[in-house]
Amino acid sequence: MRSYDDDTLPLQPPIRLPAASTLAAAVRAAPLSGELEAALDPEHDRGAEDDARVLEAWAEVCRTRLATDEGLLLELIRMFLSREPVAGRVPQTLTDLGLVRQAEPYTLSWLGLWVARLIIAETAGQEIPVMGSLADAGAAALLHGLRSYPEAERAEELAGWLTGRDAGQGAAEIAAALAGVSPLSRAVGVELLATGLGDEGRRALNGLLEEPRLGAVVAARTGREERRTAPDEIAWVLVDMAAALLEFGGEAGEVIESIAMGMDAEEQAGTIAILAFGDHPWTGRVLRVLIDHHPDERVSAAARKALRRLHGLADTRG
Structure with missing residues (x-):
């Protein structure tokens, strides 16, 4: 077939x-x-x-x-x-x-x-979810399953999952799962904690802000400007945000725009040069989109160089 x-x-x-x-x-x-x-x-x-x-x-x-x-x-x-x-x-x-x-x-x-x-x-290879099938799932599986849910269906599925849990327990389980899930699952989890689980969810998010990398992603997605992003977190956050779009099936232009953030080509090339050092598991896929689809040769050249560096670092790390 x-x-x-x-x-x-x-x-x-x-x-x-x-x-x-x-x-x-x-x-x-x-x-x-x-x-x-x-x-x-x-x-x-x-x-x-x-x-x-x-x-x-x-x-x-x-x-x-x-x-x-x-x-x-x-x-x-x-x-x-x-x-x-x-x-x-x-x-x-x-x-x-x-x-x-x-x-x-x-x-x-x-x-x-x-x-x-x-x-x-x-x-x-895409497991399309069935409504109601996530009620007995763990938090990581819940977030994975909810990636494609529209807002109303997501709320319905979350309500079923919370049966037998109070909001505080559910928020704690989701918060504990965020570091180990995929970029889009992580984005879903941050949104649920920010808007779907009341004060308990927001408190759980606050407790993550000081976590390396994860806290920087939470701050970027929720507009918490008081949480300063460390230099070694910038590449990881940029890749995580772009990878969530890529995972959803977004257009290449959307992925490129998420990296560009209004910068000109020279600034983008300089930013892309650091992506290889972020050690994010989706870095290679994001760089490949920039190589294949970015309209400015300076940026795509920077992405090719970053991809070579990424492969070299991977060989060094073994």
Whole structure:
């Protein structure tokens, strides 16, 4: 089956799915459900046809069908990404598999959303979150999952996660996770602490301000000018801010602008020269964007030099 480069697929917002029993019932009602029996594991008797086995078997049926017709695969992914009704008819096979509603407006069914999510995870490596699925997650997994959530859905998911926790405990767990998560997850966590968890969240943020690097990121994202950024933190903060945009799937121009901050080309080149010394795990990816997309050759040349220096420092550190 065709694969997709996750770097070109922006993070997708969460979807809502019904219980497995509802999805399995949709499989059994699909026009092509006759193919289910052949796909079920023959080592299990029919009495063992639980919902999970039905869904696993139907996923394989769909993979096989879509692998033989790239047009079907592309249409399924297009419908998933647009989340909009299709004007006119859709491929009959998608309807017969139960992936598209059989009457207008033609949109993906619950089963279609489920299959498309599965295929995107397998081909692009992006695990699109399902609403309500993060309630039992740890703080780091919560922040990772919330990266693509719109504001209202994020608040709903956070409320579910806080069930059984008070705001102070939740804030403490999120604050403790911030240093070890990805740049975008860290940005989400800072925003939650600043605006979503009341006084407890803001107190937790205040407690992070003196932390090396992390405190500088918190200060930059919350406008805490009284927290001075040390010279050795500047590169780390710049990369972390740019990397969050890159992780979300932002345009190259947005990443470049986050580094430029209104500076002219000469000033940008001087700033970029220090990025290699920040030891941020996303430094190489940010420099590559500047090399490939910055419109000023002086800046892209500085980025190439910084990338060579970064590789040299990595070799020295072993």
